[in-house]
Amino acid sequence: MFIEGECLCCYYDTENIPTIGIGFNLQRADAAQVMAKYNLTLSNVLKDCQDKTTTHCLTDADGKDLFDTMTYPEFEACVDRYAPGLPPVKRAAIIDVALAGCPKLKKYVNMLDALNKQNWKTAADELRNSLWCKKVGKNRCDSDYNCIAGQFVKN
Template sequence: MCGPKQTMINQGRQLCCRNDTNGVPTIGIGYQLTRNDFETVMLTYNLTFSNVLSDCQRNTSKYCMTNDQAEEIFYKISYREATECTDKYVSNLPPMKRNAIIDVAACSCRALNTFIKMRQALQTNNWTGAAEELKDSTWCSQNRIQAQVTH
């Protein structure tokens, strides 16, 4: 099972704001409060930045979103952006490989772009080399911890 459903599982779902393993306030399906569009997006769902952030700071659950809202943000914003990032990173990947890289981009496009050797391996269809580059990274170990925390 690869694709957006698997990425949602890998990202985890938090309907109320919580800090991720890097201390970044996050809500929904990996949607970070540090984004430039956060206030606008939250207002769409009648949530304000200060209220949502207060849940993170106080470890409370007063200002949360619904499952439907979390999925809407994921599909309309997060997954679309991760897909665009992946296609800029390496174009024309086979579908299963592309979905795996979209998972990385869903966590952070900026982090994905730091994997220079992995990009080179993907461009030459060296799937084992690409997997090794990712597996041996700090990013991978941090996200394994995040998956254990959110599941």
């Protein structure tokens, strides 16, 4: 949640996908049903994106609920299928990468190979050299890199 950021109103992510809350893709097949759970109409939420308005938004509690019950569990499952049995810190970093989409994560075959061999530095290097790192910026990339490589800064 800290790294991805939270926006309770519709916004366009780095791939120009309408998104709400903490990385919830509004182009999903079930988006209308999910928005209805929070008393929102998908068409109104998407209109906010188009018009850059903030009329149809999640509440803070709804945003956290959406992340806890749908977004995070979905990406946990994605990572566990992609690279089962990762140590918790490395798994958390890969979950962050998976927020860009499970199909995109599956394209990182060299990183997966390194993760499976527990070659953490190579896996981290594969991530650092990815388009994902270029899109999300140095701070987020470095954070995930350090988690995967096992290089932590001590305060």
